[in-house]
Amino acid sequence: MLQHLLKLILCINVLILPFFHAGTAGAAGNDTLAPEEINGEAAILIDATSGDPLFEKNPDQRLYPASITKIATGIYAIENGNPDDIVTVSKRARYEEGTRVYLAEGEEVTLRKLEYGLLMNSGNDAATAIAEHLAGSVERFSEQLNEYLQEKTGVEDTHFTNAHGLHDPDHYTTASDMAKITQYAMKNPTFREIVGTKTLPWEGEEWNTVIVNHNKMLWRYEGATGVKNGFTDQARNTLVVSAKRGETELIAVTMKAPSSELAYSDVTKLLDFGFAHYETKQVAKAGETFASTTVDQQGRHLQYFAEHDLYVAAPIGETYRKKVTADGQLLLQFSGGTEYRRSLKPKQLPPVQPAASKQTDKQSAPSAGQQAAKYAIFVTWFLLNLFLVFYLYARRNRKRKMMKKWYNHSFLGKN
Template sequence: MRALLTNLLVVVILLWSHEASVAFAEETQPMASLSLNGVSAILIDAKTGQVLYEKNPDEQLYPASITKIATGIYAIENGNPDDIVTVSKNARYEDGTRVYLGEGEQVTLRKLEYGLLMHSGNDAATAIAEHMSGTREQFAAEMTRYIKEKTGVQHTNFTNPHGLHDDSHYTTASDMAKIARYAMQNPTFREMVATNRLPWDGAEWKSELINHNKLIRDYEGATGIKNGFTDQAMHTLVGSAKRGDTELIAVTMKAASSNMAYQDVAAMLDFGFENFETVQVTKAGEEFLRAADTQGEAPDRFVAKDDLFATVPIGTEPEVKVTARDELSITAGSLAITYPLERITPPKKASLSASGDGQAEQASAGDVPVSRYFLLVAWLALNLFLIAVTIARARKQRRIRRRELQRKVW
């Protein structure tokens, strides 16, 4: 009895652990083996946000001037481009890269945004911050809240608008990819970061701005975005490029040299364009059906509220289905994305058993198969049976001993 119970317990444990290990292996399977220089890196599809490659994506690092991506989109979306900004002494004497603003010079906010995003002007960043929020610190706090609200980033904190070093000023490659993706949805921002050259007529400096991001000139289809450097952050770069209907965003952080940073981004973009494409799965208004839970019922009907896209390996036809959560699940190889759908038919009363997609959705969410529950129940039942047998034997032994004592007494 004990041997049977032990063997059954071993079987239950093996079944349970085997399925868990398979799921873990699938989740951690690497998407590519690129040799990159940066400590942290990520590649995403700009339209869908799907991750195509990552290396330490959530490690908190110093961003340097890629901070200006956040500064730029915040200023564009919350400021008036025609505002006249009066340059302060603080802005005039800001450290690092400058567009050589003069103290008291009056410049439009739009012009400062070009100086910020194209030439990485720290003086332009400070002038923007003081104009919009009074101080650099207040601007940074407001910008951080805004970026978190718009993009959902969780590991980012900005203490200034330009990215000069501060121990409390940090982000991650994953967060920067999300911020850049959000910013690139704004046409004004896209235009600024894609501009190669721009005449600059300032009070103290008359010249031509040349975009500091070399990708604009050196990489086919480049659309942006921003590079950065400080001694502590080392070299950081956020790059984007578009070929056909596919646009990708790559981020590398803490590379040892500028060339290494550009090599990282180019390698990731090359990998993305060689292996993946963005496809439109459905148009707004298209209907989808989900099989009914029981026979005789009409299928549930849903509609897509927007045009829906997915990133897939080139030449792959994605699998599309409606889940038990009223979402459209799109799967292609190791890539998957879900979108909420709008229900057309009223929801049915909850049933005791799910069917079809419902069971598949529960299984994919980590629910335990019925067969394993049965084994567990059987094992518990055997435990109870063994306890009952043990108690019965003990009672029988006590009765035998009492009879022997009675015989001795007589």
């Protein structure tokens, strides 16, 4: 009997333990993502809503972007051009090197169509045509684009000399800056629609086809929403991809990857890591007020408010607490040690009445003792007057009686 029981236990262990080990190994393998696991020379993963970085590898290293430059060109064209404008293709645009949508010299195309050709099919000719239409020349367009990016996205290590990303030693950016540019661009519904379009019929003077989005992640990755890939001999393979699951959207960037497939492998690892460990969470609503532990000269706690809705990339399963720092920031501390800070606006407190005015008011307002004294004086005064009235009335009656008695005695002979 005992031997049969031991055999049964052994069989159960043989069947169950492999599944147990496989499950725990998989979970442990996803807990961290080391920089050496990413093939690109630089990479970053951010939460698209909050901008919080979730993974970084050489994020501020200046590198050549290749065609992910077109993310910047695309959002600039969408926000600064009229989509119904008719663009006449120049000779320079017609003979631009690299990937094209085969525009003909003198061909008239809407700006909207060029934006699709730019972002879906990576048309260098479309990029130059857009630049010349919006600024008169590629050189002037580049100057305007750099100013625009600094103003709108706050990039610090980006300098573009053209609209398409063909190699130029002075044409560079960083993984961190590309994430900021993409985060800004993806807030625009038109941009989001274009980079999320998989196929589109294309009819031109020299090319009739169906263009296919060059970003393979739109087919390969669940929830992919955009955005752009690139390649030159100097830049190697660059790739920016966004994906959304539930309320959480992430943006992954890899630069200077050795091959296209290794670039796709990078962003897949980055996105998998992000979705496994983080979720976008709202931590404050626009207008929500927070009290600080700091007090003003009148002893009142300083108050701050959220100018707009505030979000963070929250570690999944962790709790957090809020507090206002001495410099007026909302500090969010998660149970696992992650901390975020969000800027708040100071709230104007109502003016405090000067101390002198308060003293004057106190002096002018009668106290309870003074009220009682006044009441006692009034009662005393009233009783004295009442007594005086009775006294005078009694004295008058007494005098009348005496006069009547004297009159009767003197003139009438009565006693």
